[in-house]
Amino acid sequence: MQTNEPVSVGASGSARQNVPLTTAALAGSPHRLRKENLISKLMYGAALVSVVVSGLIMYALFSEAWVFMRDVDWAQTWGQIGWFPRRGIYDMPTLLIASFWTTLIAMVVAAPLGLGAAIYLSEYARSSHRALFKPILEVLAGIPSVVFGFFALLWLAPNVVANIGGAGGRGSMVAAGLGVGILTIPLVASISEDAMAAVPKSLREASAGLGARKAVTTLRVVLPAAVSGLVASMIVAVSRALGETMVVFMAGGAADAAVRTITPYDGSLTMPAAMASLASGTDQVVGEGLTFQSLFFVGLVLFLLTLGLNLIGDRFVARIREQY
Amino acid sequence: MSSTATILDAAKPIPERLVMPATDHLVDSLDPEPHPPDDAEDLPTAAVVFDVDAVSVYYGEFRAVQDASLKVHEHEITAFIGPSGCGKTTLLRCFNRMNDLISSARVTGSLCYYGVDLYNPQVDAVEVRRRIGMVFQKPNPFPKSIKDNVAYGPKVAGLAKKGPAMDDIVENSLRKAALWDEVKDRLNDNALGLSGGQQQRLCIARAIATDPDVLLMDEPCSALDPIATTRIEELMHDLKTDYSIVIVTHNMQQAARVSDRTAFFSVEVNADSDSRTGILVEYDFTQHIFSNPSDERTENYVTGRFG
Ligand SMILES: Nc1ncnc2c1ncn2[C@@H]1O[C@H](COP(=O)(O)OP(=O)(O)OP(=O)(O)O)[C@@H](O)[C@H]1O
Ligand SMILES: [Mg+2]
Numbered sequence: 001m002q003t004n005e006p007v008s009v010g011a012s013g014s015a016r017q018n019v020p021l022t023t024a025a026l027a028g029s030p031h032r033l034r035k036e037n038l039i040s041k042l043m044y045g046a047a048l049v050s051v052v053v054s055g056l057i058m059y060a061l062f063s064e065a066w067v068f069m070r071d072v073d074w075a076q077t078w079g080q081i082g083w084f085p086r087r088g089i090y091d092m093p094t095l096l097i098a099s100f101w102t103t104l105i106a107m108v109v110a111a112p113l114g115l116g117a118a119i120y121l122s123e124y125a126r127s128s129h130r131a132l133f134k135p136i137l138e139v140l141a142g143i144p145s146v147v148f149g150f151f152a153l154l155w156l157a158p159n160v161v162a163n164i165g166g167a168g169g170r171g172s173m174v175a176a177g178l179g180v181g182i183l184t185i186p187l188v189a190s191i192s193e194d195a196m197a198a199v200p201k202s203l204r205e206a207s208a209g210l211g212a213r214k215a216v217t218t219l220r221v222v223l224p225a226a227v228s229g230l231v232a233s234m235i236v237a238v239s240r241a242l243g244e245t246m247v248v249f250m251a252g253g254a255a256d257a258a259v260r261t262i263t264p265y266d267g268s269l270t271m272p273a274a275m276a277s278l279a280s281g282t283d284q285v286v287g288e289g290l291t292f293q294s295l296f297f298v299g300l301v302l303f304l305l306t307l308g309l310n311l312i313g314d315r316f317v318a319r320i321r322e323q324y
Numbered sequence: 325m326s327s328t329a330t331i332l333d334a335a336k337p338i339p340e341r342l343v344m345p346a347t348d349h350l351v352d353s354l355d356p357e358p359h360p361p362d363d364a365e366d367l368p369t370a371a372v373v374f375d376v377d378a379v380s381v382y383y384g385e386f387r388a389v390q391d392a393s394l395k396v397h398e399h400e401i402t403a404f405i406g407p408s409g410c411g412k413t414t415l416l417r418c419f420n421r422m423n424d425l426i427s428s429a430r431v432t433g434s435l436c437y438y439g440v441d442l443y444n445p446q447v448d449a450v451e452v453r454r455r456i457g458m459v460f461q462k463p464n465p466f467p468k469s470i471k472d473n474v475a476y477g478p479k480v481a482g483l484a485k486k487g488p489a490m491d492d493i494v495e496n497s498l499r500k501a502a503l504w505d506e507v508k509d510r511l512n513d514n515a516l517g518l519s520g521g522q523q524q525r526l527c528i529a530r531a532i533a534t535d536p537d538v539l540l541m542d543e544p545c546s547a548l549d550p551i552a553t554t555r556i557e558e559l560m561h562d563l564k565t566d567y568s569i570v571i572v573t574h575n576m577q578q579a580a581r582v583s584d585r586t587a588f589f590s591v592e593v594n595a596d597s598d599s600r601t602g603i604l605v606e607y608d609f610t611q612h613i614f615s616n617p618s619d620e621r622t623e624n625y626v627t628g629r630f631g
Contacts, residue, residue: 126427127427200464201425202460202462202464203464203466203467204425205422205425205460205464206460206464206465206466206527206530207466207476207480208422208425208449208450208453209420209422209453209457209458209460209531210453210457210476210477210480210481210530210531210534211450211451211453211454211477211480211481211534212450212476212477212480213450216480220476220480221466224467224468225466225467
């Protein structure tokens, strides 16, 4: 105890001999190292399972779609009167137009309302209001899409679509699009709000200190700084709208076949609706030889569209992002 | 009372570097009037910019500043010094209603700017902030280009649009903040690529660009090297002829060098509730504060014997 050697006191408070220092002293406890090793292996396993499952799905998708692409009479996939898979008529534009309309209408509803809700929650709302509105949004996000399907068909179609030029009594792409849009609002709102909340407070203070009003601060500082999150929210929303099945199946106004139309007030089949209608029902997928495979082909197109959208979004974000 | 200083300690001479400003030449060349003599109370005083009367600031229930009263004068540099957490930033942020952004913050007492009560409900905080600029304790440039950072204020206030007029404002502001030479070739680069000290000077340039009447500077030099610090201090001296400046600093030499008046704040610990409150201990001409303070606590602090 009366040595003059330097002694440091560790976090535990116990005196520790540092001189002479040996490698063994720094080697760490074998028990902890083993535990850490095990944990990292478990995590690796979990990651591996999800990769393998995704790989199998991709394989199923590609192999069946490949059969379709190999054997189909390509003239039947373009420029036909519509989507009649059980009769061997696979007019893709029919589905693409329907998907385009419902997604566009959904985004026209969801983008401004979702973004507006996010701006309100993150920039304007008093904390008591935020405490009220956030749970409401979360509840909205948790409602099963079949409920939105009913809502679109039984309420939106007669009360809204009928008043903006459509027919009230039946489903249509507009009714389906509105339903999907409402369903997507909480998604846009919550991702956008997270992105805006992540913008440091000091930037808002800097802006306010220079004599900017709140609206200016939001528009010129917060939104540009949050742009990657905002674009992400839009991409997620578009992917969700493109892939939404139940609402368009119920409110889209077509059963298992559709005549090509570019009028959104008509009923039609989007890609996922076409897949759902093919795969449901008691007769399962019966029809012309390639009917079953067409389902996978449509799935592949949908997958590639969503993938492309995400890649473009990433590029876009990398270019205009304001990093803080 | 808070000190353990003996009479002998208190009588110790004050270190010379604190008394004699190292940049005396600046004072002589730029300021027609020499520093006020010891009995400066007889001199006619400049117009009062801020009249702070019994101001207390609360964060929720917590009282951060208690009953501060002082007058900030036109064309002067007023320094706030004191230990960390004594409420210097808090009080400074009242001067341009910056505390409005903190929902829990509450200000009582009266704070007049050229005779107008800043906390009158009819007063618009945005109008106030256009006249009273601020440099924050931590550099907070926007994640935009250097040029856009400086142009932000003038654009928002409608002082200038894009083009040569704005370019002039940008260049002048950057020159004044001693940053122009370092960034003139990369005005379109992101401001976050600058070093910490450069970022702080950019924030100073940004605040000057809006052409305020008063500049509130919260430790503007804490991240700067001595050369840049000297440039900023020179800048403050230049600005003094047109503007009024309030500066928070932990650097006592700096307070002694640049300021005309100094306010010393301290923390008072309330024995029964165990709460800590910032109080204004002493406010006087800088020379008084550093050479002949009236309060023992001030003396202990400025001589480095703060306990
Ligand atoms: N937003 C806030 N909410 C609650 N308390 C705060 C807030 N900002 C500051 N305080 C408290 O108020 C007191 C004064 O803080 P302030 O930042 O004004 O001190 P300061 O004198 O500027 O210190 P420093 O020299 O370290 O910058 C401190 O106790 C601090 O914890
Ligand atoms: Mg501070």
